[in-house]
Amino acid sequence: MEALLTSLEGALLLCGQLFCIIVPLTVFYEFLKTRQASLAGRKRSLMGISGRGLVPLVTGVIIGLTYGAGVIIHSIRSTDLGKKEAFLILLYLSVCHAIIEDTLIFAVIGANALILLGVRFFLATLLTYLASLSGRDRP
Amino acid sequence: MGETLKRGFHHGLSITVEMVRVIVPFYLVVELIRHLGLIGFIGGLFRPFMSLFGLPGESALALIAGYTTNLYAAIAVLKPLHLSSRDVTTIALMLGLSHSLAVETPITRKTGVNAWLLLAVRIILSLLAGMALNLAWKLF
Numbered sequence: 001m002e003a004l005l006t007s008l009e010g011a012l013l014l015c016g017q018l019f020c021i022i023v024p025l026t027v028f029y030e031f032l033k034t035r036q037a038s039l040a041g042r043k044r045s046l047m048g049i050s051g052r053g054l055v056p057l058v059t060g061v062i063i064g065l066t067y068g069a070g071v072i073i074h075s076i077r078s079t080d081l082g083k084k085e086a087f088l089i090l091l092y093l094s095v096c097h098a099i100i101e102d103t104l105i106f107a108v109i110g111a112n113a114l115i116l117l118g119v120r121f122f123l124a125t126l127l128t129y130l131a132s133l134s135g136r137d138r139p
Numbered sequence: 140m141g142e143t144l145k146r147g148f149h150h151g152l153s154i155t156v157e158m159v160r161v162i163v164p165f166y167l168v169v170e171l172i173r174h175l176g177l178i179g180f181i182g183g184l185f186r187p188f189m190s191l192f193g194l195p196g197e198s199a200l201a202l203i204a205g206y207t208t209n210l211y212a213a214i215a216v217l218k219p220l221h222l223s224s225r226d227v228t229t230i231a232l233m234l235g236l237s238h239s240l241a242v243e244t245p246i247t248r249k250t251g252v253n254a255w256l257l258l259a260v261r262i263i264l265s266l267l268a269g270m271a272l273n274l275a276w277k278l279f
Binding site: 003004007008010011012014015018019022023024025026027028029030031034056065066067069072073076077083086087090091094095102103105106108109110111112115116119120123127 | 167260
């Protein structure tokens with residue numbers, strides 16, 4: 001019984017720590033959502049991703065796939081991004097999303113945040129760049 | 140401004156409720172497994188596979204929880220296992236690259252791209268990154 005209580009205390013303490021990370025982030029995310037339209041003006045494309053593609057890309061990298069799903073699905077379907085560009089965006093996001101939350105919650109239990117951030121950004125950028133070089137449109 | 144603040148706070152609360160519902164059972168089950176002395180058995184079972192990443196066998200539980208459920212579940216499993224900071228970084232990198240697959244793959248599908256290809260990319264990348272970071276730890 002005592003062991004159960006100690007475990008429960010540990011679990012709730014962990015929840016408390018994560019709560020302190022999550023609530024400020026969701027507030028920040030909501031402010032970000034009100035500002036995202038200003039991203040679409042960019043002219044130059046990056047790794048095969050245009051200005052319009054930056055809305056779902058930046059949303060996903062910062063907010064994440066689950067919580068940002070509405071914005072990401074809507075902005076990809078409502079703009080006429082090509083299949084290839086949509087794939088490149090989702091490829092980047094598959095590897096690198098919710099970058100603040102994912103990193104912080106692992107830092108709470110002792111992970112090295114710089115390694116986590118650096119490797120995910122590097123791999124996502126490298127893979128997306130390589131995929132953008134291939135001329136073939138992916139299904 | 141006030142409306143946005145309120146919406147953000149509400150979202151934060153609903154995520155927290157979801158998180159408590161995942162973390163508490165996962166955490167308690169791992170503690171139970173530990174108290175029953177089953178951790179050695181599970182560790183032995185997964186040791187050959189997890190040694191590819193330089194991780195103890197029982198950390199396979201965190202990998203499975205993270206891949207299938209979400210990162211909160213993975214963290215709930217990891218914390219009672221008390222891994223070293225180095226090991227936590229390795230498994231966190233693997234989980235960061237590939238997690239919540241049951242939720243995120245359908246979301247990816249809804250955008251219209253080839254979600255199965257991306258699912259394969261994530262799992263393969265996760266395993267390769269774990270092996271690479273393990274090698275890097277040994278070298279430096």
